[in-house]
Amino acid sequence: MELIFEKSTEGRKGFAFGASDVPVRAQVPAPYARKEDAPLPQVSELDVVRHYTRLSQKNFSIDTHFYPLGSCTMKYNPKFTESLSRLSGFTDLHPLLAQLSGGERWTQGALEVLYELEQWMCAMTGFKHFTMQPLAGAHGELTGIMLMAAYHKHKNNARKKYVIIPDSAHGTNPASAAIAGYETISIPSNKEGGMDLEALKAAVNEETAGLMMTVPSTYGVFEPNITEIAKIIHGVDGIMYYDGANLNAVLGRCRPGDLGFDVMHINTHKTFTTPHGGGGPGAGPVGVNEKLAKFLPISRVIKRGDGTFALDYNYTDTIGYIASFYGNFGLLVRAYAYILMLGKEGLLETANHAVLNANYIMKKLAPYYKLCFDRICMHESVFSASKQAERGVHAIDIAKFLIDEQIHPPTVYFPISVPEAIMIEPTETESKQTMDYYIGKMVEADKLSQENPAAFKEFPKTMPISRPDEVKAARDVKTSYFLVTSSDAS
Amino acid sequence: MEIEESFLYTKEHEWVSIEDNIATMGITDYAQGALGDVTYVELPEEETEVDQFEQFVSVESVKAASDIYAPISGKIVEVNRKLEENPSLVNKDCYGKGWIAKIEVRDMDESTNLMSADEYRSFLETLEH
Amino acid sequence: MNPYITNTPQEVEQMLKDIGVGTIDGLFADIKPEHKPQSFDLPKGLSEYEVVRRVTALSLKNNVHVVPFIGGGYYDHYIPSAVPALTSRGEFYTAYTPYQPECAQGTLQALFEYQSSMSALTGMEVSNASLYDGGTALYEAMMMAIRITGRHKVVMDGGVSPIYRKILKTYTHHLSYQFEETPVVHGQSSRPEMERLLDKDTAAVILQNPNFFGAIDDFTDIIQKAHEVGALAIVSVYPISLGLLKTPADMGADIVTGEGQSLGLPLNFGGPYLGFMCARKKYIRKMPGRIVGETVDSKGRRCFVNTLQAREQHIRREKATSNICTNVSLCALQAAVFMALVGKNGLKEMAQLNLDKAEYAKHMLSKIKGVEVKRSSPTFNEFTVHLPKDASQVVGAMMQKGFAAGFPLGRYYPGMERYLLVAVTEKRTREEIDRYVKTLEEILA
Structure with a gap:
């Protein structure tokens, strides 16, 4: 399909600003002025509407397709949260208004959303305080690790050097720890998918700053030795970090704060179904227990005795500003409305059905694909396409087969510790029919891998494009319409 | 799997060929095969000093990035600029046109820390099991 | 209730049977009794209608009708539908x-x-x-x-x-x-x-x-x-x-x-x-x-x-x-x-409107006794004015009159308590600017 730039016609306009109503026509002094107009497209509003509507139709999305994407919790995004987030009382609110003298009273509704959401997140996780500021899950991780660093610094403990991370962890964990100035130590998993306790004990010493753990893990396993692990880490005054990526599976069944964790982040775009937006924006609120509370970023939202809400910047030991304002408010409103509707019972049901659906698919596919951990799973199950790979059909080939069957592939690039991984997380919002269709297609893929493995190289056949040449993209870098590359010249 | 008989090898799958006091180095056939199509080689700066087994180059493919370690200590006297335009040389001719850097050897004794072709061949066999 | 769960009780029963566990609780056996939550105090769920009513009421507690002359890096621009x-x-x-x-x-x-x-x-x-x-x-x-x-x-x-x-x-x-x-x-x-x-x-x-x-x-x-x-x-x-x-x-x-x-x-x-x-x-x-x-x-x-x-x-x-x-x-x-909608010419037009309106506001503000518009550098759509009294207090008084008058620089720059940062976008009408200037004049008088 043509680029919007290729549809451009000199002089065409997509929007009319109208005439100026002020009797001034100013000019930017020459040294400060732009030399040539920005070469943006020149298209009509209709051109723009058709162009982006057609582009949208080239996407899979939750509204159109099943996404059994492991560790991504692609559940349905209810429409009412969407329309509430678009209320002008929220969207037109300037963030600095709350910081102006007399402006607080005009932002009470927004501050109440932030305050109440914090209370609910505390109730769900067993933590004492939350900051809503982190702008994504990885941003929450970084904030959490900075809180860890602030804790050790406050105690003048300069020996803390390492953060321990299991090999099943998402890549953001080690990256976040490294950016906060820590070295990382990777701990292998045992045969049951849990943490190898002996390896952990061997790695832990006075230099251990903390441990980052995803519970349930990306293997879909709830760590049975969690109490013991917390004891080991706390024994050296380390901080226990809970990566909330998979919180959906345990809502109401356990709380990280009760399990011995000191700090966590929540991915609102997973558990609380704020939309993924084709790769963001997200939101990653961070919760802490009393140990870390005084280091939380500012501002914080407080409730006064008279029931009004206010921003409070007055915390001596705070790590400071981690974001410009109060978080990705538009997404927090959606999470707020979602939690408000579900309530206690609804949230419990969420975990129940997420786990039920995951186990159903696992059970049905176990005869066909190699199961990595043969036990009841939590929110997701991890298979390896190793049997199929022996026939020359890799996990990625099965993924491409599924695309032609109108199913978004499960996660196949991750976890890196499992070769040919296929990670399946159906979420609670999918029906048995949808899952049965998916299971049927997975079985068909296995069958085809025995009968005609060569056929897979052609998939997908029905999409707007076939498999792209990613090597060319990385070698012959063209990331803008205006960038001329060597292949343009030839 | 191709292995040059006259070269020396590291456990990180670098090869080195020493003539007079200049060591030419690159990555082995095994390494280029494991990486897949190389899309970019981040070359070190000439005239800088490196220590043996210090990371000094990285090689990227579409889905992987690999750190490359100096097989021997010394000053980098030349880098293979052709790789900037044509990183696929690492795949096509890893022991020849796909060389990465030339190092002026500081201490010839360090070559005893490296493997011979036969030793590297046995080392590769241990990896396969 | 969670209305987004689609499995019927019959389906749940069938699925549990296929999995080989008796109850949903059986799926959570790894979470041992000592891991159970100490509490899970959340409000009871609501219907969609009740949530809409409550959240809409919250949105209305925010006043988005104060006329914004505030920027600081974040601006009230028009968004085409x-x-x-x-x-x-x-x-x-x-x-x-x-x-x-x-x-x-x-x-x-x-x-x-x-x-x-x-x-x-x-x-x-x-x-x-x-x-x-x-x-x-x-x-x-x-x-x-x-x-x-x-x-x-x-x-x-x-x-x-x-x-x-x-x-x-x-x-x-x-x-x-x-x-x-x-x-x-x-x-x-x-x-x-x-x-x-x-x-x-x-x-x-x-x-x-x-x-x-x-x-x-x-x-x-x-x-x-x-x-x-x-x-x-x-x-x-x-x-x-x-x-x-x-x-x-x-x-x-x-x-x-x-x-x-x-x-x-x-x-x-x-x-x-x-x-x-x-x-x-x-x-x-x-x-x-x-x-x-x-x-x-x-x-x-x-x-x-x-x-x-x-x-x-x-x-x-x-x-x-x-x-x-x-x-x-x-x-x-x-x-x-x-960017596709406003395009090459629209962006320039939009920027020009911002510049013109800001210059008009500067011109009008400089007529107020005691207000000094800083002119040492050219500006775009935001500029600094020196007020005869504390800018934060002035902003508070202006807020009462329905204006977010600007950002008081003293908040981040000690010693600049009398400076106000004023932003004027293409959305501000001449009438709003005139009213803003008149109100400020009254407050400073």
Whole structure:
């Protein structure tokens, strides 16, 4: 399909600003002025509407397709949260208004959303305080690790050097720890998918700053030795970090704060179904227990005795500003409305059905694909396409087969510790029919891998494009319409 | 799997060929095969000093990035600029046109820390099991 | 009740039977009694109607009818209706990150167009597919410069947003980087101070145009000095101003970042916003965040993919260029649609309206006795005025009259308690400006 730039016609306009109503026509002094107009497209509003509507139709999305994407919790995004987030009382609110003298009273509704959401997140996780500021899950991780660093610094403990991370962890964990100035130590998993306790004990010493753990893990396993692990880490005054990526599976069944964790982040775009937006924006609120509370970023939202809400910047030991304002408010409103509707019972049901659906698919596919951990799973199950790979059909080939069957592939690039991984997380919002269709297609893929493995190289056949040449993209870098590359010249 | 008989090898799958006091180095056939199509080689700066087994180059493919370690200590006297335009040389001719850097050897004794072709061949066999 | 769970009781029973457990509780056997929550005190669920009523009531507690003359890096611009209409299509907003390019060409091509438009705007060769917001983008740019140069000192102009500067300090205070800030003199960067601090340890000089006080500048001379000592120049820009202002590329910038909220995103009480980052092509592999590239499919047709992924955390883990996993695709899409709609001429027109209205407001404000409009530097749509009394108090009084009168600079700059930062966008009418000026005059009288 043509680029919007290729549809451009000199002089065409997509929007009319109208005439100026002020009797001034100013000019930017020459040294400060732009030399040539920005070469943006020149298209009509209709051109723009058709162009982006057609582009949208080239996407899979939750509204159109099943996404059994492991560790991504692609559940349905209810429409009412969407329309509430678009209320002008929220969207037109300037963030600095709350910081102006007399402006607080005009932002009470927004501050109440932030305050109440914090209370609910505390109730769900067993933590004492939350900051809503982190702008994504990885941003929450970084904030959490900075809180860890602030804790050790406050105690003048300069020996803390390492953060321990299991090999099943998402890549953001080690990256976040490294950016906060820590070295990382990777701990292998045992045969049951849990943490190898002996390896952990061997790695832990006075230099251990903390441990980052995803519970349930990306293997879909709830760590049975969690109490013991917390004891080991706390024994050296380390901080226990809970990566909330998979919180959906345990809502109401356990709380990280009760399990011995000191700090966590929540991915609102997973558990609380704020939309993924084709790769963001997200939101990653961070919760802490009393140990870390005084280091939380500012501002914080407080409730006064008279029931009004206010921003409070007055915390001596705070790590400071981690974001410009109060978080990705538009997404927090959606999470707020979602939690408000579900309530206690609804949230419990969420975990129940997420786990039920995951186990159903696992059970049905176990005869066909190699199961990595043969036990009841939590929110997701991890298979390896190793049997199929022996026939020359890799996990990625099965993924491409599924695309032609109108199913978004499960996660196949991750976890890196499992070769040919296929990670399946159906979420609670999918029906048995949808899952049965998916299971049927997975079985068909296995069958085809025995009968005609060569056929897979052609998939997908029905999409707007076939498999792209990613090597060319990385070698012959063209990331803008205006960038001329060597292949343009030839 | 191709292995040059006259070269020396590291456990990180670098090869080195020493003539007079200049060591030419690159990555082995095994390494280029494991990486897949190389899309970019981040070359070190000439005239800088490196220590043996210090990371000094990285090689990227579409889905992987690999750190490359100096097989021997010394000053980098030349880098293979052709790789900037044509990183696929690492795949096509890893022991020849796909060389990465030339190092002026500081201490010839360090070559005893490296493997011979036969030793590297046995080392590769241990990896396969 | 959770209305989004679709399994019927009969289906649940069948599924449990297939799995081979008696009850749903049986699936949670790994969570032992000692792991059970001490409490789970949440309110009872509500119907959709009840939630809508309650949340709507909350939204109405916020007053969005105060007339905003407040900016500070975040502006009340008009958003054409086509922007939300297109970006609220479920195919866009409920899609996942485009890791499977065959079924995500919509998102990928839109991001490629976004990157292209950002290049058009800033004049820089390459752009990534967006970062969280303007403040965190500036932090990422600083880290990128530190990686490229291998140096540890950063020289920052005092005219860079104080909010951004606070963010940069939070992220680096426990790391061993040296921060130097230069003072702002008559609203502009202090050239002698900059020159004094630039040395061979300097990784980057960080500048902002227009600066926090609204002053516009041409940083060509500073950037040249930075390059002479081998440092990079990072410039944070306000995209709408680029309809009229010299591009950072023309000044010689190496990395350009900024807050893209003004490109069709609502103010939303602070987010989600759009951090953008552009750079010279030679630095693309040191850039953080997702980047979309053009390639061909197996049949030779043009298509788009996430590229240069070897930089990113899911491959590099602790050695990645950044821990960033997400971009803000949907916000980038909003900006892409906005830039396509206003187009080449519209952007200039919009910028001109902002400039004209701000100049008109300046003219009218300067007529008030005791109010001094700072004129030492030219400005775009935001400017500084000196008031005869405490600006915060004046803002409080103006708020009572229905105006968000501006941002009192004393909040971030001690000693500037009588200075007010005033923003005027294309949305402010002459009538609103006149009323604002009249009200201020009455309050100061």
